[in-house]
Amino acid sequence: MESLANDLRQMQRTPLHESHVDAIREIAETRTYAEGEFVVEVGDPLDRFVYVLEGEIEVVNPFTGERHLEASLGPSQFMGEISFLNGGTVTLPMRAAKDTRTLEAPRAQMLELMGKIPEMSDIIISVFAARRRRQLEDSDSSLKIIGADRSADLKRIVAFASRNKIPFEALDLNSEAATAEAEACRITHNDPVVIFGKDQVIDEPTPLKIARLLGLDEDIAREEVFDLLIVGGGPAGVAAGVYAGAEGLCAMVVDDVAIGGQAGTSSRIENYMGFPTGISGSDLVWRGHVQALKFGTRFAVPRRATAITRREDGVFCIRLDCDSEVCAKAILVSAGVQYRRLPLDRLEDFEGAGVYYAATDMEARYCRDKEAAIIGGGNSAGQAAMFLSRHASHVHVLVRGQSLAASMSSYLSSRLEADPRITIHYETQVTALNGDSSLESIEVNKQGEAQPLNAANLFIMVGAAPNTDWLSGFVKLDERGFVLCGDDVGSNSPYATSYPGIYAVGDVRAGSVKRVASAVGEGSVVISQIWSYLDEQENADTSP
Numbered sequence: 001m002e003s004l005a006n007d008l009r010q011m012q013r014t015p016l017h018e019s020h021v022d023a024i025r026e027i028a029e030t031r032t033y034a035e036g037e038f039v040v041e042v043g044d045p046l047d048r049f050v051y052v053l054e055g056e057i058e059v060v061n062p063f064t065g066e067r068h069l070e071a072s073l074g075p076s077q078f079m080g081e082i083s084f085l086n087g088g089t090v091t092l093p094m095r096a097a098k099d100t101r102t103l104e105a106p107r108a109q110m111l112e113l114m115g116k117i118p119e120m121s122d123i124i125i126s127v128f129a130a131r132r133r134r135q136l137e138d139s140d141s142s143l144k145i146i147g148a149d150r151s152a153d154l155k156r157i158v159a160f161a162s163r164n165k166i167p168f169e170a171l172d173l174n175s176e177a178a179t180a181e182a183e184a185c186r187i188t189h190n191d192p193v194v195i196f197g198k199d200q201v202i203d204e205p206t207p208l209k210i211a212r213l214l215g216l217d218e219d220i221a222r223e224e225v226f227d228l229l230i231v232g233g234g235p236a237g238v239a240a241g242v243y244a245g246a247e248g249l250c251a252m253v254v255d256d257v258a259i260g261g262q263a264g265t266s267s268r269i270e271n272y273m274g275f276p277t278g279i280s281g282s283d284l285v286w287r288g289h290v291q292a293l294k295f296g297t298r299f300a301v302p303r304r305a306t307a308i309t310r311r312e313d314g315v316f317c318i319r320l321d322c323d324s325e326v327c328a329k330a331i332l333v334s335a336g337v338q339y340r341r342l343p344l345d346r347l348e349d350f351e352g353a354g355v356y357y358a359a360t361d362m363e364a365r366y367c368r369d370k371e372a373a374i375i376g377g378g379n380s381a382g383q384a385a386m387f388l389s390r391h392a393s394h395v396h397v398l399v400r401g402q403s404l405a406a407s408m409s410s411y412l413s414s415r416l417e418a419d420p421r422i423t424i425h426y427e428t429q430v431t432a433l434n435g436d437s438s439l440e441s442i443e444v445n446k447q448g449e450a451q452p453l454n455a456a457n458l459f460i461m462v463g464a465a466p467n468t469d470w471l472s473g474f475v476k477l478d479e480r481g482f483v484l485c486g487d488d489v490g491s492n493s494p495y496a497t498s499y500p501g502i503y504a505v506g507d508v509r510a511g512s513v514k515r516v517a518s519a520v521g522e523g524s525v526v527i528s529q530i531w532s533y534l535d536e537q538e539n540a541d542t543s544p
Contacts, residue, residue, distance in 0.1 A: 062092070166210070242292045334506045335468065350439045
């Protein structure tokens, strides 16, 4: 199966060409570091591109102060990873292993230069992406999450970090590694905790705090007006971000959970063209995320839209849940859908503590050697079942109807039926959730008969509720809350809503095909229409 980037350990090294280095010299300054001097510390902004001319730079373990990796950077190599593109922060400290001389270019000027020299940009981005992959695979980061096995709040942070491809290390409470980390930070209590760097303990951690710590939640100036604001970072929104940036639009993408949307919860997509061995939804959209960043599109997570208004000058303003506001000349709604919350007693009590709405590596970890149940008969449920069957002792797929033929791709349903670790229960619904602080078992009604099921992990993947509450009363929605577009609102564009300047693509659009490929296509095509709208508005403003 394809991954998000190349394997750094197997990549053939391609150094920057002499002409690339000469171009960097024109915008950079030369700096020197004495042996043992730190070049960057944990939490420093990734605000400069560092190219090594002479000497050696090593990664440092922030807890021991010792060299962290066998490999180091020498002449003709450069520092950094993919967070450089969006102005993130340093997660691993680096210092000069010997007297070192570098070229250091300001981030903004370096990104501009990369845009002008695509061959140089390709080399740098390939290395940056491969480094991120290595960090993720090795849990190589100064962000430590201790005790998610005992805390639903920390499980939410683990899910947020995992879905956003943030490197972190998750340690079970009372494990030897967790005890050592706590002692290094002089933590005396034995409670779940999040640590960043050597001794920074995050007080009352939330996904938003982690995002701000790592530079993911951009501080948007109130007076800044974007050409386009894209609400929703799934396949449609990210594809729109790629094309908007490529066309020179000043665009921002906001999402309330993670870049990837619902597709990001799919462990394996096999029917997307160009990936014959399959690719996970999160890896696929992450690649698009990097492309969009390369073209200058900006991203902010977790940011949830709560209301929309329009100023007298025609600019739209979106109110966000973090008590801030972002404004743009045009709006693209790509907020997608979310799985419906079922009317089950104590559902909220168990969310994050046995009840989940995504099946990724982190959720699979909680299922190891335990039984799991999945509610749903669509492709997402089928992909989750195949993935979880490699971790759980057994997987139960609970289907309300009598067949999967109308809701799941044939190749996927055939695999489920052939897998001895998966049982499909037709005409079955969950009736009760049992447990104290976490889910221990469930009860189901199967073909009219009540039955217990020894599943301590329940995945809900049924129903599609559009994320459009914030649009209600502003644009026309259908009876289920999906955005009406095209003929339904008297427009020639299939993506134009009832309000000029607001467009909708992907699953949130009424009548759309609920597939990743169609979402990507819609997000790509709509940009030309938004460009025409912005051009018309500008000409109208400048006409005598």
